[in-house]
Amino acid sequence: xxxxxxxxxxxxxxxxxxxxxxxxxxxxxxxxxxxxxxxxxxxxxxxxxxxxxxxxxxxxxxxxxxxxxxxxxxxxxxxxxxxxxxxxxxxxxxxxxxxxxxxxxxxxxxxxxxxxxxxxxxxxxxxxx
Numbered sequence: 132x133x134x135x136x137x138x139x140x141x142x143x144x145x146x147x148x149x150x151x152x153x154x155x156x157x158x159x160x161x162x163x164x165x166x167x168x169x170x171x172x173x174x175x176x177x178x179x180x181x182x183x184x185x186x187x188x189x190x191x192x193x194x195x196x197x198x199x200x201x202x203x204x205x206x207x208x209x210x211x212x213x214x215x216x217x218x219x220x221x222x223x224x225x226x227x228x229x230x231x232x233x234x235x236x237x238x239x240x241x242x243x244x245x246x247x248x249x250x251x252x253x254x255x256x257x258x259x260x
Contacts, residue, residue: 139183140207143190144247146173151246153177156185159226159243160209160251161217179209206242206250214239214255233257 142152153175156162162177162185176183211217218241221228228243237257245251 139186141186141188142247142249143188143194146189148247149174149187149189152187155245156187159221159224160253161211184209204249206252208240208252208254211253211255212259214241214259217241217253217255 142149144152153164156177157164162179164175165178165183167174167176167183167186170188172188174186174188177185177187218228221241221243226243228241231240231242232238233240239255239257239259241253241255243251243253
């Protein structure tokens with residue numbers, strides 16, 4: 132087997148948290164809700180262009196995960212463009228975020244948290260203003 136790249140990540144949560152996650156990934160990160168096959172469980176597929184990169188699924192009552200515990204997941208990163216507009220948008224929304232720069236490449240990273248506490252990185256090329 133040869134890995135070709137990351138396809139998507141899946142988050143399972145209560146319906147209430149699922150709705151908040153959908154809103155965050157669409158309104159803050161800029162993904163779009165789109166077609167999702169008719170699975171048994173309720174959920175959403177969120178797209179970056181033509182590719183569903185975030186799958187949100189309603190968790191069963193007996194599997195609702197804690198959102199306040201320590202995990203090994205540091206963050207999920209999205210390759211982005213439009214850094215200035217993104218920072219302005221985050222500021223208008225009152226979102227807390229941190230800015231970092233990758234040594235040598237100069238890539239700019241914006242770090243924030245989704246409503247479940249997952250770390251999110253919005254990554255911008257160093258040549259972008």
